[in-house]
Amino acid sequence: MSGHPLLEIKDLYVQFNVYGGALKVLDGVNIEVHPGEKVGLVGETGAGKTTTMKAVLHVLPEPAAQITGGEILFDGQDILKMVPSQLKQIRGKGIAMIFQDPTLALNPVFTVGEQMSAVVQYSMEAGRNLTKREVRERSITTLKEVSLADPERLLGNYPIQLSGGMRQRICIAMALAARPKLLIADEPGTSLDVTIQDQVLRLLDELVEKRNTAIILITHSLGVVRERTDRVYVMYAGNIVENAPTTQLYSRSFHPYTQGLMAAVPKLTGGGVSDGIPGRMPAYLNPPQGCRFSPRCPRVMEICRGEKPMLREASPGHQVACFLYPRGNELEINTKWNVSSGG
C-alpha cells in the first residue's frame, strides 16, 4: 500500500488488573490500515481481537484495563494521548465500531430512538445543532439505509422488543450514521443464524463499498475474510503472528498457527477454529516465556521457549513472527498438521 496509513497500531500492550494479578493480554500488537483498505483480523476466541479494537477507540473499561505501552496513530495523531475534545472528533466520524454482540451493545432501558438520536446529534459536523425534527428524520433515513422496515415504529421500541437481526442492523446503522472513514466490525452476525448472518455481511459489504470506507473485519472464520478483504492479520494470544495480502496468505502461509487454521478450514463443520488445533490458548495470568504459541507448536525449537519472535518480512508485504523464518532467508516450510475436525 502506498501513502500514509489511516490507522497504525504500534506495539500495543494492554493488561487487565484482576483480583489474582495482571492478565497480560495484548503483547505488542501491530496493525496498519490504509484509507479504503479492507482488513481482516482472525483469531480464536480470547485472542484479544475485541480488546485491541476497544483500545483503538479508547473505550477499554478503566481502571481494570491498562494500556502499558504502544501508540495508536489515526491520521498520524496518537489516540492514546488525545484529550476528550480531540477524541470527540475521532469517535463516530473518524472511526466507528460495530460491537460483537448487538444484544449487549444496545442500552436495555432506552428506546432505539433515544439511542439513535444521541448518536445522530453528535455525528454532525461541529458547530451545528440539529432540531428535534431533523434528528428524527436523520434517524429514520439511517435506519432505512440498513433495510429496516417501518423505522418510525422501531424508534419507539426497546431493544428487547426486537429480533437479533434487527438489533444487529440497528448497531450497524448507528455505526454508519456519522460516515466514518474506518469501520470496525467485530464478528458481525456471529450471534445470528447463518442466513441472517449472510444478509448482514452482504449489507455491510454494500454500504462499505458505496462509501469506500476502510474496514477492519474481525472474525473466527477464514472463509468470511477470504471473500472480502485485501489483507489479513492473524492473531494468537495477544500477538499478531502473521499478516499478508489475503490471496498470498491463502496460497502460502508461513506461521505454523496459520497453517493449522488453514488445515482446519475445510474440515470444520461450524464452530470455532480452535477445534482443529490440539491444545488450548495459554492463560494470560502466566503466559509462556518466548513465543506464546510454543506450547502448542509442532515445530517448536529451543529458542522459541526463551525468546519472543518479532514480526519480520518473510516475503514482500508478508510478515511473520516465527523463528523458522530468519530474516532474508525465505524457506518453504510446511507444518504437518494432524487436524481432527473436533467435537
Added chain:
Amino acid sequence: MRFLYFFVRRFLHSIFVLLGLSVVIYVISRIVPGDPARMAVGYQAPQWVVNNMREYMHLNDTIPVQFFYWLRSALSGDLGISLLTRRPVIDDIRQVFPATLELALYAGLIMAIGGIMLGTLSAHHKDKWVDNVVRVFAYMGIVTPAFVFGIVFTLVFGFWLNWLPTIGRISPDLTSPPVVTGLMTVDSLLAGKPLIFIDAVKHLLMPSIALAMAGLSQGARITRATMSDNLGKDYIAAERALGIPERQVLWKFLLKPSLIPTVSILGLDIAAAIGNAFLLELIFSWPGVSRYGVRAMLAKDLNAISAVVLILGLAFVVVNICVDLVVGILDPRIRLSAQRNE
C-alpha cells in the same frame, strides 16, 4: 394502557396483603388475655355494663363474625376508642401520623438524593480517594444505629453549636398553620408563611438526616456497585465509541439502568424508616405515630396498637407500590414482561 393494567394488578395484590395483615392484627388482639369489654368500660363498672358492652362489641359472636364487624368498622374509619387518650383511635392517628410521614418523606428524599449522588461520585472515581472516603462513610452509616446519630447531632448542632432546634416540629413561639395536609412544611407554604416553613425545615433537618443515614449509606453502596458494574458493559463502550459526550453517557445512559436496584433497596429502607422512627421521635420529642405506638404498647392499649400496626402496614404497602411504579418506569423489561405474561 398496559402499564395501567400492571399497576392495577399490583394494587389489588396489595389489598390482599393488607387484608392478611388485618387478620393477623385481629387474631393477636383477641388471643391476648383480658376481656376487651371489661377493659373498655373500666374495672369499677358493674357486670351488667360489661355484658351490654360485650353485646355491643359483638364479643358473643364467633371469631370470623367478630372479624367481619371489626373490618367493617375499620373500613369506615372506626378503629375503636383508645384506652389511653379516651378518644377515637382514628383521631389520634390523624394527629400523629402526618408528623411521622413528614419525617419519613424528608428522610426518604435525603436517602435517595444523597445515596445516589454519593454512589455516583464513588463509581465515577472508582478506587481513588473520593471513592475510599465514601465507602468508609457508608460503612459507618450502616453500622451506626439511627439514634446514635440523633444523639450526636443533638449534642453537636443543638447544644454546642446551637445551630438547630432540638425539640418538636416547630418553635413554641410560632403558631402552627391551619392543618390541611398535616405536613408542617406543606401547610406553612399553603398558608403563605415562609418563616414557619423555614422553622419547620430546621426542626426536620436533624431527625430526618439521622433517620436517613442507614438508607443513604445502603443506597450509596448499591449505586456504586451497580454503576461500576455497568461502566464495564458493552453498551457504555459503544455509546462512548460513537462519540456521545462523556457527560451524557454518564448522567443519562449509565445513570438510568444503574438506578433500578437502588430504587428497590431504598423503597425497603424508606418503609423501614417509618417503623424505625420511634427512638428518634423520643429523642427529638417528635409527636409522631411511633412514639404514640410505644406508649400504647406500654399501656396495653389494644385498639391503638392495632391501629398503629395497620397504619405502618399501609405505609409499607404504599411505598412498595410506589417503588414498583418507579422501577416499572425505569425498566422497560419489567413493564414489557408484565404485559407478556397476561
